[in-house]
Amino acid sequence: MVVLRKPGVVDMKVVCTLSKGISVNHMVMVRLEGEWKDGEEAEFKTLFLLLSLHMVLCPTQSPRLSADLVPSLTFAQECTDFDWCGLVVSKLLCSVATFARTFYANGYARGSGGCLLFIVVFYLDRLNKVPLSWGLFPRIKVWSMHEVGLVARLDRKSLDGDFGKMGMLDVAYGEDHPREACDSNGPIVMHNEVAEEGPYTHKAPKARRIRYTAIPCFVTTHCHAPPSREGF
Known part of the structure; x- marks a missing residue:
């Protein structure tokens, strides 16, 4: 059973008694x-929510909206008060579980319902690479088809093979990305400028004492020619 939660209300569940969903x-x-006329706002929101659930958020292998999602249509007028992200994940996990049971029992399954678009974005954001606009939400706004195509070619193991060449990172949304700081060419080298002494200020190497037999002399560390003994 899919649960649609409302913030501030503990475990509010909507139960559907229909055996079939709504044909779309x-x-x-x-x-x-x-x-649409001015007085048809409720009907418009209900139809929009119906198509959003069926085509994007909680799609199925059927031309009907899943029966357990029908009660959520009654909240179209107050849709901003509910946790639709939690509903998407909940429905996805239920669909994947059904797919797994069918696949391991029969060795074959026609497909899986649930928001596969979420899986794609979730996978792309965790590849072992410099992140794409990390911290910008919603993430679907970041991943255009062009960006997805570029990363897919890098992550494919062979032309006709599976994906997974780049490896994965253990990172969660809201955290600092471990590869984000790698997008740098290092410290900037300043030329012909006088800068205050800092951690990256270039200094000429100091002269140091070295010994040749018993005769001391001073040379800089970048001198490659042997020191002359003339004048000693």
């Missing part, structure tokens, strides 16, 4: 893209 066909899209 082209007529629903036509109606949504049509003209």
Whole structure:
């Protein structure tokens, strides 16, 4: 059972008694893209939520909206008060569990429901590479098809093989990315400028004492020619 939670309300669950979901066909899209009057706000939000759940957030292998999602349509007017991210993850885990049971029992499964778009973005953000606009949300705004294509070519093990060449990082959203600081060419070298002494200020090497047999002399560390004994 999928749980739709509302912040401030502990374990509020919506239970559906329908055996079948709502059929989603082209007529629903036509109606949504049509003209709307001022008093039809509730109907518009309900249809928009229905298509969002069926096509993006919680898709299935069926042309019908999943039956356990039907009760969530009643909250279309107050949709901003609910945790839809939690619903997406919950539905995804349920769908993957159903896929796994079918696959391991029969050795084959037609596919899995759930928001596979979430899995793609989650995977891309954890590849062992310099992050792409880390900290910018929503993450789907960052990953264009061009960026996905570039990373996919780098992560593919062979032209006709699987992915996973780059490896993964253990990092969570909201944390500092371990590879973010690697996007640098090192300290800037200043030329012909007088700068205050700091950790990266270039200094000429100091002269140090070295010995040749018993005769002392002074040379700089960058001198490669043997010292002359003339004048001693």
